[in-house]
Amino acid sequence: MTHAPLLAVEGLHMMFGGLVANRDISFSVGEGQIIGLIGPNGAGKTTLFNCLAGYYRPSAGTIRFNGVAVGGQTPEEAARRGIARTFQIVRIFPEMTVLENVMVGAMLRTKKVAAARAAAENELVFIGLDHRSDVKAAQLTVSEQKRLEVARALATHPRLILLDEVMAGLTPTEVREASQMVVRIRDRGISSIIVEHVMEGIMPISNRIIVLDAGVKIAEDAPAAIARNPAVIAAYLGE
Amino acid sequence: MDRLTLVKRILGLAVLIVALGFPLIVTQPTMVNFAILILMAAQLGVAWNILGGYAGQVSLGHAVFYGIGAYTSSVLAAKFGLSPWLGMLAGGAIASGFALLIGWPCFRLKGHYFAMATLAIAAIVEVLVTNWDYVEGAIGIYLPMTNSGWAGMVFTRSKTPYFYIALGLLLLSLLVSRILQKSYIGYYFRAIKEDPDAARSLGINLARYKLVAIAASAFLTAMGGTLYAQKELFIDPGSVLAGSLSIKIALIAILGGVGTLFGPVVGALVLIAIEEFTRQIFGSTGMGTDMIIYGGIIVIIAMFSPGGIAGLLGEWERAWRARRKLVYTPPGDGI
Ligand SMILES: Nc1ncnc2c1ncn2[C@@H]1O[C@H](COP(=O)(O)OP(=O)(O)OP(=O)(O)O)[C@@H](O)[C@H]1O
Ligand SMILES: [Mg+2]
Numbered sequence: 022m023t024h025a026p027l028l029a030v031e032g033l034h035m036m037f038g039g040l041v042a043n044r045d046i047s048f049s050v051g052e053g054q055i056i057g058l059i060g061p062n063g064a065g066k067t068t069l070f071n072c073l074a075g076y077y078r079p080s081a082g083t084i085r086f087n088g089v090a091v092g093g094q095t096p097e098e099a100a101r102r103g104i105a106r107t108f109q110i111v112r113i114f115p116e117m118t119v120l121e122n123v124m125v126g127a128m129l130r131t132k133k134v135a136a137a138r139a140a141a142e143n144e145l146v147f148i149g150l151d152h153r154s155d156v157k158a159a160q161l162t163v164s165e166q167k168r169l170e171v172a173r174a175l176a177t178h179p180r181l182i183l184l185d186e187v188m189a190g191l192t193p194t195e196v197r198e199a200s201q202m203v204v205r206i207r208d209r210g211i212s213s214i215i216v217e218h219v220m221e222g223i224m225p226i227s228n229r230i231i232v233l234d235a236g237v238k239i240a241e242d243a244p245a246a247i248a249r250n251p252a253v254i255a256a257y258l259g260e
Numbered sequence: 261m262d263r264l265t266l267v268k269r270i271l272g273l274a275v276l277i278v279a280l281g282f283p284l285i286v287t288q289p290t291m292v293n294f295a296i297l298i299l300m301a302a303q304l305g306v307a308w309n310i311l312g313g314y315a316g317q318v319s320l321g322h323a324v325f326y327g328i329g330a331y332t333s334s335v336l337a338a339k340f341g342l343s344p345w346l347g348m349l350a351g352g353a354i355a356s357g358f359a360l361l362i363g364w365p366c367f368r369l370k371g372h373y374f375a376m377a378t379l380a381i382a383a384i385v386e387v388l389v390t391n392w393d394y395v396e397g398a399i400g401i402y403l404p405m406t407n408s409g410w411a412g413m414v415f416t417r418s419k420t421p422y423f424y425i426a427l428g429l430l431l432l433s434l435l436v437s438r439i440l441q442k443s444y445i446g447y448y449f450r451a452i453k454e455d456p457d458a459a460r461s462l463g464i465n466l467a468r469y470k471l472v473a474i475a476a477s478a479f480l481t482a483m484g485g486t487l488y489a490q491k492e493l494f495i496d497p498g499s500v501l502a503g504s505l506s507i508k509i510a511l512i513a514i515l516g517g518v519g520t521l522f523g524p525v526v527g528a529l530v531l532i533a534i535e536e537f538t539r540q541i542f543g544s545t546g547m548g549t550d551m552i553i554y555g556g557i558i559v560i561i562a563m564f565s566p567g568g569i570a571g572l573l574g575e576w577e578r579a580w581r582a583r584r585k586l587v588y589t590p591p592g593d594g595i
Contacts, residue, residue, distance in 0.1 A: 074461065076457075076460075095460070096457075096460035096461055097460050097463045097464060097465050097466075100460070100461060100462055100463035101463050105461070106461050108457075108458065108461075112455050112457060112458035112461075113455070113458070114450065114451055114454040114455055114458065115454060115455075116450070116454055117450060117451075117454065121447065121450075124447060125447050125448070125451045125459070125462055125464075126462045128444045128447060128448070128462075129462055129463040132443075132444045133444075134442065134443065134444060134447070137444065137447075173462065174461070174462075177462055177463060
């Protein structure tokens, strides 16, 4: 088998009626890479995530994951293949405890409750929420809930994780911690695409940054080069 | 195991022992009958709860499964002389099959629309059966009383055996609930109920697990239908397929507390007590009084305790545990 990238997106279009939310987007993600995905509000970042994770069926284009065409997959198929995600607006299971939330994720790989519990406990230690295990998820702060979502997604043993604004609303210290968390996820061999408006959070850790504007990919480059890119500067100033 | 858990266990065991000995101590037929009604209602509530409580798919058409159970075993007994014990299993199987059939399209509907679809399907089935000559239409089916004894599940002298069959069915339903609840399936049910989109992101196939829930729920509900038929030795669409019955089944669980193991048992106790009480005041089952009571109960639950009775008890328990924790947490350990 040739050495295909983990994720390869080719000419992806996503339309809602007449609105083109993603237009002709192509990029790829290699094993163990961190890719930053940025762009002004409404640029189509979350839409792209929804296409990759099986929530939307792309109007055109191909998505290959691990060499397999996965364009029309369902979310549950995406999860089974190893694409995990978090949601921009958190979607935890509010009435379950923190531990139970993560256990549900772990159950994708083991149907034994005790094994799922052990795996979930490990993820909570990894993410630093183990001291909150038995609390109802609804009682966590929003930033804790975002971390819980990451732990729950990691418990599914993904090869690629899609993080949608996990750093929004965090203090500068928390942003640094979140960046380190993404690096530690990478060190486990998991690639990530990370949507952020918080530039300090992703610039230092990303291998590459992809910039969307009004549904179109306007740039893809190393973080330092992106900051100097005239098209990117125009897109952000033009708002 | 802390003190409260211990108290709960002992209480549970005591209730079970009292239940087992009840017909030996209380021999008054009306009291035994009252107890049977509670057990049967509790069993239906527990069965409904698997789908409506744990998996969060509120059905307002459960009478359809009850009716299938009652009609299947009755037709098999009346026309083919088949033992109701086998008829009970056949009824369960057919009800499960029917549940899968209607679940497949209906589970595409969300929230209230699913509830409305079940309501509509149950109403249609009631009309169909009422006009179906093979099952005696509106006239109903009389069951043969010849097979008196355990083999034929017919007891004409004392109702006590029905008490034990009802108790057995209730325990079976509780056991099935408990096993599902403790397994990964129970976790998946709760996940689906709380946030289906998030559940999908974790690889949960929503339709598959909703179908598991409705099949299990329908099977147990149908078993209850067979017991009813054998106890009354007569069924007709009005008694086993009525819309008010569907409401009642849902209400037992909702009143007691959805998504809890013993909530429906408590709900049955309270609901049947209220029903019998009003029956004594207003006379026989005047059409309408049932529905007025159900409506009143729904209003009270919605206003004061959406978690039902079990929800209230759960709040007290949490408060108790929280107080205890405050007292027993050693200094410096709380960070
Ligand atoms: N389900 C949908 N139906 C119709 N239009 C949609 C849908 N989802 C997104 N859109 C539209 O697609 C465009 C891109 O939205 P998207 O949420 O992907 O942007 P985003 O880059 O994630 O923005 P933000 O930074 O605000 O989260 C917007 O114009 C949005 O209104
Ligand atoms: Mg977004």
